[in-house]
Amino acid sequence: MKRPGVDKKHFIFYFYPVRKIHTIKEKLSDKDSPEGKKLRSNFRTILEKVGIAAITTFIVYFSVVYNNLGRLIFPSWLEWMELGLEFIFLLILFWLHRQFSKLINSPRLSHLNHFLKIAIEMIIVIVSAIILHFLINILPLSFLFSWDEFNPVRLRTSFLVQIIVALFFYFFVERERSRRKLEAEKLNSARLQKENFQAQLESLKQQVNPHFLFNSLNVLGSLVYSDQDKAVDFIRKLSDLYRSYLDHGAEMLISLKKEMEVCGAYTYLLETRFGKAVNFSFNVPEDKLKLQIPPGCVQMLIENAVKHNGSTPSRPLRVEILVKDDKLLVRNDLNPRKESITSTKTGLQNIINRYHYLTDEEVKIEKSESEFVVKLPLLKVEDYENSDH
Incomplete structure (x- = not known):
């Protein structure tokens, strides 16, 4: 009434x-x-x-x-x-x-x-x-x-x-x-450039190192004899991955679409290498692909997840990439390896520093007994250009 x-x-x-x-x-x-x-x-x-x-x-x-x-x-x-x-x-x-x-x-x-x-x-x-x-x-x-x-x-x-x-x-x-x-x-700008160079160096250390290349060539060698079609796809994805380093390594920001393409190639290599021991899922809406992100951030987080967690076909490592509230969430299961792995934590800190110089929005890290989540802000180009930084 x-x-x-x-x-x-x-x-x-x-x-x-x-x-x-x-x-x-x-x-x-x-x-x-x-x-x-x-x-x-x-x-x-x-x-x-x-x-x-x-x-x-x-x-x-x-x-x-x-x-x-x-x-x-x-x-x-x-x-x-x-x-x-x-x-x-x-x-x-x-x-x-x-x-x-x-x-x-x-x-x-x-x-x-x-x-x-x-x-x-x-x-x-x-x-x-x-x-x-x-x-x-x-x-x-x-x-x-x-x-x-x-x-x-x-x-x-x-x-x-x-x-x-x-x-x-x-x-x-x-x-x-x-x-x-x-x-x-x-x-x-000078600090961001330094962080960007460190990110490129970290990416090179993680991806273009002899271990990664050796493992990739071993996988490729076995595929040549067992599955030639898959070997061709593997070579193509490996080529796409290294081309992305050359094309986007020096950029401050790239579109989420480009970052997802790089991650798609990278996770394909990992799935080919580890088989059913790893499981990657992407849930990124089409309308969010134009938003920006520092290059290599998601790939670095995926690398860390695989590096620090054990996995088997019966208990695979699950890594999920999704968008929520204009933030890109990279979520993975926590199953620390039994063998000790030295971690410098420079990769995650580098991501935090790069965001600090680009925007007021912060990288959020959430850790529980069962999972590890990193929330990366998705940026708009106009917001970055109008930033006080």
């Missing part, structure tokens, strides 16, 4: 923002989640900008008052309104400076001369400060006073002060922030 006086639309408009606020609070309270970290970082940035704008507003106001009157006075209601307008002016100015900095440092303008860039920046900052000051600080007051009541000298002084403030915050604050961010990105 509908309650009298309660409009369903109004109830929805009330419930939705309440629910959104509750969701944001949950994300903020979850210190370990990437969303929580990003929200806290954005919240700190906003508070920092608001604080700087508030302090600067009072400094500019009292400086102008003291310069004009020779003494400090407590603001009246009109001055409080001017303070509020100045505060809004600075907040918008800071946001514009961030956009100007992104534009100047974008690849589209990378060909410009350094001094030409500085000249363009000065012109943009000065013109934007003049226009913004007129729209935010001057125009609203024109509704309270006639233009004849404006003091020309004080008006020119206010424009000059705002231009100086804009130039100061752009060249000494925003550019310094951009410089630090660029240095951090270069450092992250």
Whole structure:
């Protein structure tokens, strides 16, 4: 029964923002989640900008008052309104400076001369400060006073002060922030490149080593006599595997489709070698194949599963690759080998490090008595390009 006086639309408009606020609070309270970290970082940035704008507003106001009157006075209601307008002016100015900095440092303008860039920046900052000051600080007051009541000298002084403030915050604050961010990105890029080289080296150690090649040739040798058609398929898969190392080894990200093709070739070789002692299953929806992943991650996890777990035809090692909530899960049974195998754990740590330099999303590892699961975030290209890393 509908309650009298309660409009369903109004109830929805009330419930939705309440629910959104509750969701944001949950994300903020979850210190370990990437969303929580990003929200806290954005919240700190906003508070920092608001604080700087508030302090600067009072400094500019009292400086102008003291310069004009020779003494400090407590603001009246009109001055409080001017303070509020100045505060809004600075907040918008800071946001514009961030956009100007992104534009100047974008690849589209990378060909410009350094001094030409500085000249363009000065012109943009000065013109934007003049226009913004007129729209935010001057125009609203024109509704309270006639233009004849404006003091020309004080008006020119206010424009000059705002231009100086804009130039100061752009060249000494925003550019310094951009410089630090660029240095951090270069450092992250260098670290990611190092991790990528380590991943390639680890892949070569695991796959292009004499043991792997020797075992593969042994399997191939037996197939040539027992099943020539299967031997041809084996050679083709082995060729596909090594070609993938050459084609994608130096890339930071590849599509999930390409990674699954490589894993398909690799698991075929393992199934041919171990027979019914291993069992691999893939459950990857078609619409997820365009998502991105660091190359070789899944193959490395499969290699680790086979390397560290024993298996027999009666008790095969099961490895499952599936997608859940935009994460690729690599799950395998736990049946540690009886013989001791030295593990450097560099492969798994390398995967974690590579994701750290590419995104805020983290690699999750879950281990129980019966299974071992690694959850790899699936990335979108636009998310990676817009990342702060």
